[in-house]
Amino acid sequence: MSGQDAATATATAAVNATVTAMTVPGAAEAAEPQVPRGIGASVEAADTRAKTEGTFPYAADLWAEGLLWAAVLRSPHAHARILSIDTKAAAEMPGVRAVVTHADVPGATTHGRRIADRPVFAHDVVRHHGEPIAAVAADHPDTARLAAAAIAVEYELLDPVTDPEQSFGAPALHPDGNLIRHIPLRYGDPEATGEVVVEGLYRIGRQDPAPIGAEAGLAVPRPDGGVELYTASTDPHTDRDLAAACFGLEPDRVRVVVTGVPGATADREDAAFQLPLGLLALRTGCPVKLAATREESFLGHTHRHPTLLRYRHHADAEGRLIKVEAQILMDAGAYADASAESLAAAVAFACGPYVVPHAFVEGWVVRTNNPPSGHVRGEGAMQVCAAYEGQMDKLAAALGIDGAELRMRNVLATGDLLPTGQTVTCPAPVAELLRSVRDVELPALPKDAPEDEWLLPGGPEGAGEPGAVRRGVGYGVGMVHMLGAEGTDEVSTATVKVIGGAATVICAAVDTGQGFGTLARQIVQEVLGVDEVAVAPVDTDQPPAGPSAHGRHTWVSGGAVERAAKMVRTQLLQPMAHKLGMSTELLQIQDGRITSYDGAFSMSVAEAMAGKELWATAQCRPHPTEPLDADGQGDAFVGLAFCAIRAVVDVDIELGSVRVVELAVAQDVGRILNPRQLEARIEAGVTQGVGAALTENLRTVAGLVRHPDLTGYALPTALDSPTVRIVKLVEERDVVAPFGAKAASAVPVVTTPAAIASAVRAATGRPVNRLPIRPSAAVAAPNS
Amino acid sequence: MTLPASLDEAVAALTAMPAAVPVAGGTDLMAAVNAGLLRPAALVGLGRINEIRGWQYQDGHALLGAGLTHARMGRPDFAALIPALAAAARAAGPPQIRNAGTLGGNIASAAPTGDALPVLAALEAVLVIVGPGGQREIPVSHLLAGREMLRPGELIGFVRVPLLHAPQVFLKATGRTGPGRAVASVGLVLDPARRGVRCAIGAVAPMPLRPLEAEQWVASLIDWDGGRILAPEALEAFGEYVAAACVPDQGEPVAPGVLHLRRTVAVLARRALGRALTS
Structure with a gap:
């Protein structure tokens, strides 16, 4: 009891800087200790205990009598023509119960959550490393894996297209063509110019959602000829519909049962696992289970779009933005998935939460033979935030104005227009957010503490040396939309x-x-x-x-x-x-x-x-939205959420190692529904942003994924996670949202990398135009 | 899986089953097995062999058991003996890895990023190999460079390391603040008795590299009987010398990645020597 109360007290104290009336209703007069309840209280999640004790069942823990194990054969090549697939040796292995390929898909042979352009199994061409080609069910997981390896596939290697800039001129990688979407946003006067012009080129890497639990599922055939899929789906009805279409069944003959979700900051589950699983269960009449390895997980699911951004900002002598010109090129990988929506967010928010009278933004999302991209929270918005905030830093430097002050002169407010022509009708307290993080005192330098207690870049007992460490302070202001955009029926x-x-x-x-x-x-x-x-x-x-x-x-x-x-x-x-x-x-x-x-x-x-x-x-069902038109104009978004972050970093300028000391966060939350949960969501989002800023990038060489494991793909550890200081939670209720609350998870992810890059710029004087920030980009001369 | 209780039993088990693979902490091996990359016919577990889990003194040397865990080597009593090896052990990963991973395993798996390896190379450690034909000794660098290999039935039993009674430093550059794989690492030891500086660079090549000329040059500059002080310019030059020796150009123009790695090695070597001379 006291432990829980103490935890509540800590959580409350942290948020209390701004929130006063957060006491539990009726707590005062209640004689017995009151369990938090109702809106505004730190109600604990019902599964907390089971999750901490490890008894919470995830899909990988499921079991059924007589189950078979599945394994999926995946392409070792990024781009190749399949000349033949020979499953004979695999099918004849003792213990193997079924082998399925493209030829065994009874219904639709392509699928996709948004556009059905992805084959269930590759049959003529493989378009990315790890694309599924066949699947096996056997009575032991090792047998299944060995049988999958025994399937003989003859390939004719094709040149992979891995540079999205080359995709425009390359031969079509897919019958639908290489260009998935192009949005030319035109807003204002193209002839407008400013007194100061800054240009920049930015590259954003491939962040993997890296869920703590890899994909897993159990498929159980039903007596009526249908099948039940037990899986950690985040969109069960869509998954059911696409599975039913591929299985050639009526939707009500397929039932998706959602198990515990072991982490989801992106779409789960990878259909490339669930569809073979269901097919194998239907084929064998037995329950079939699959638990992906970490490597398969990295290869299979979708990632954040790697993005190339070219910007030109015009401003007047006082630093007020006149015009923003931008070109945004996103790498979708081989299939469309959520790419069209990601591009819409990137183009619409290309100027950030700033008032811009004239904006000309061209966005493209194209196919390549790189790993597939899709929905990862803050998609589109995160990539452009890193770029437009880089531009704001450049502009501040060109004008000799403080970065926070320059941003303050341009902030968006309720009633202003987005470059899509949409009026911001929801609360947009951007100025208040920015002021809050700017005005809070900076974290103390460790100079009064004994030197061996300093946590320098490089970690405890690391290579860091105080004399080479420079501290930098930077700002990021970001925005995301809430709910599906552009006419999606949200219900x-x-x-x-x-x-x-x-x-x-x-x-x-x-x-x-x-x-x-x-x-x-x-x-x-x-x-x-x-x-x-x-x-x-x-x-x-x-x-x-x-x-x-x-x-x-x-x-x-x-x-x-x-x-x-x-x-x-x-x-x-x-x-x-x-x-x-x-x-x-x-x-x-x-x-x-x-x-x-x-x-x-x-x-x-x-x-x-x-x-x-x-x-x-x-x-x-919230009010409807409309698609962006041929000029990128339209009321495409239901609601917007904003966040300002001040990052304080220490950089060892000789080695280029960066440690984020503190992130001060002010966020537009509408209304606090659960203080402790809100704080946890912000901390989680910020930490994912730290990963995107410093270490997380799924590297490929000629389209082949390098090091698809958690040693090679470095997630932030506890030592990498900075102090997250929530300095302000602005509660301006959004009148059209239930309770007036805004979703809180995505916008810190969007804003954090931009803030960290800004702080590294301040510490090193280097341009820092690439995420994640590589050590070589944070090395500086000692007197710069 | 057999679990011998002594080195002799382990050697006998390996000789009886030539296809068996010895496993100590298993932090590399079992990860490969779980990933389906290795499928050993049999395993010989070394975890119950007490004689290789500690160390003993032997005329100015320490004879370290190959089964010493990183966690054990990281403790202060060990750090007082061989400070650089203790520092490398503490940097070798998260606590779960350090509790399981062993010194012998680090040598046997010979990963370029193995943190203990540059320290052992700088210490000129000698491996005591036990096998069906008895014991033999090979320098650690010979094994890591592939000049001498373990023969069937052989095991790394002990690692003999000189006790130098002088400052030693291990430093590594990684991509993050938390435990991470080394981009480059340096083990540097002072040997006042022989008036030597010995240094090895890890992670930049398949095995640790010794910049012998740079070592001799800088050792000749140090006032071994006095304050062992070097001018900052000399430290700087030592770093550049080491880096030039260990990170070759690899063609013209020199790739930016190579330049950054060379700069990183130069900084690590300079800092390591600076810390060794001032501590």
Whole structure:
């Protein structure tokens, strides 16, 4: 008990710099220690204990009687023609029960969450390293793996296209052509010029979502000829539909059951695992399980788009932006996936949260033979943030103005226009965010502490030397959109039922770790005054709730849960209100009691609910959006979220090693729904941003992935993660969002790399135009 | 899997099953097995052999058991004996790896980035190999360079390292603040009795490289009987000398990556010598 209270107190204290009224409702008068409940309280996730104790079941832990093990044969080449596939040797191995290839796909042979352009199994051409070619089911995982290796594939090697700039002129890599999308955004006067012009070229690397749990799944055939897929899907209904299409089944014959999700900052699960799994289960009539190795995981799932950006900023002598010209080239890999949406975000936010009267942005996303790109949180927005903030630093240097001050002169506010012509109608407290991080005091230099306690770049007992360390301070301001953009039908359905005083939420919104399950419980606690709220496991027999991306579930699924809970509330209160001769609005539920406005009537919620079974289902569908037109104009986004970060870094300028000392974060959150969870989301996002800034880049040579393991792909460790100081959480409620809250996870990811790059620039005087920042880019002469 | 309790039993087990692979901490080997890259016919576990888990003194040398874990070598009592090896052991990875990984394993797997290797090369360590024909000794550099190999049935039993009673430094450059693979590393030891500086650069080549000319040159500049002080310019020149010797040009124009690596090696060598001379 005291441990939990202490944790709550710490979390609260950290956020309390700005938030005052965050006490638990009714905590003051409650005699016994109160468990946090309702909106605004640090309600703990229901699965915390199981997850910390290691008893929480993930897909890799699932078991079924008589299960077979699957293995997938993947292409060792980035680009090759398949001349022949011989599965005979594999099929004849003892213990092998089935081998499937392209020829065994009964339904649609291509799939894709957005555009069906990806073959289930490559058959004529392989387009990226790791593309699936065949799959095997056997009675032992080793047998399956050996059998997959025994499949003889004859390839004719083709030249891989690995430079997106070469993709335009290269032979078509795919029947759909190499250009996936081109957006020419035109806004304002092309002839406008500024007194000061700065140019820059920026390159952003390939970040892998690197979920802590690799892909896994279990497929179980059903007696009716269908199949059930147990997997950590983040978009179960879409996955069901594409699986059913590939299996040649009606959608209701395929059921996706969502298991525990072991980390998801991108789309899960890789269909290249789940489709072979389902095919093998249908083929053998046995349950089939697959648990990917880390290497397969790196090769299979989609990554953040590597991006090349060329910018020209015009400003007047006071540093006010006049015009931004930009060219953005994103590398989609071989298949479209979410690339069109990522490009829209990149183009629309190419100027950042700044007022720009004239903007001309050309964006392209093209196919290559590099590893596939797709949705990773903050996609598009993160790449451009690093570039436009680099430009703001350049402009500040050219004008001799402080970087924060220059940004302050240009910040966006509610009522301003985005370069897409869309008016910013939601709260946009960018100036307040920037001011908050600028004005908070800098972390102390360690000079008063004993020298052996300093944590220098290079780590404890590392090569760092105090004399070569320079400290830099930099700023990043970023923005993301919330919910699907450009006319996506955003809708979620939720059911709330109350039986005998205990409530259950049934909603197909997957809790990927973002905390939707906790939020759903809080909403029901708040609306109905019940303590005991459970969230049902997700499967596709429930109505769809859409993907877990772009902060959707906080908004649409949270909104649906709230509406359903309010409908239950009306059902509960109606008889009493009728008896008292008043409307239900005059009755309120607080602290577990129903009271009338005049206090004359009071009854405990438990008493009122006794013997009743109440159900309600509701939908939430926010206002519609429209696609960007031929000039990149349109009201494409439902909502926007902003963040400002001040980074303080120490750089060993001789070795180029960087340690992020502190990141001061101010974020536009709309409303704090769960302080502890919010803080955790911001810290997680910032840490992913630190990885993108300094170490995370899935390297390829001629399209082949190098070091697809966690030694070669360096995620931030505890020592790499800086102090995250949340200095301000601006609570300006977004009136169109349920509870006025904004999703919090993505925007710190977007902003952190830009802030760190800015700080490294300040420390070294180097341009720092590439992410992740390589040590060679952070080396500087001692007197610069 | 057999678990011998002595070196003799281990040698007997390996001789009986020539296809068997010895495994100590398993931090490299078992990762390869789990990834499906290796499928040893049998394993001979060395974890129960107590005689190689500690060390003993032998006329001015320490005879280190090959089964010493990085965690054990990182402790202060060991650091007082062979400071650079202790520093390398502490830098060798996260605690889970250091608790399992062993000195002998680091040598046997001979990864270019093995952190103990440049230190052993600088110390001119000698490996005591036990095998069916008894014991033999080979310099560590011979094994790492492939000049001499382990024969069937042979094991690294001990590592003989001189006790120099003088400052030693291990430094490495990595991509992150937390434990990481070395981009370049340096082991540097002073040997006042022989008036020598010995230095080896790790991770830049398949085996640690000894810049012998740079060592001799800088040793000749040091006032061994006095304060062992060098001018900053001399330290700088030593770093450049080492880097030029260990990181060749690899064609014209010299690639930016090569230049950065050379600069990194120069800085590490300069700092290592500076720290050794001032500590």
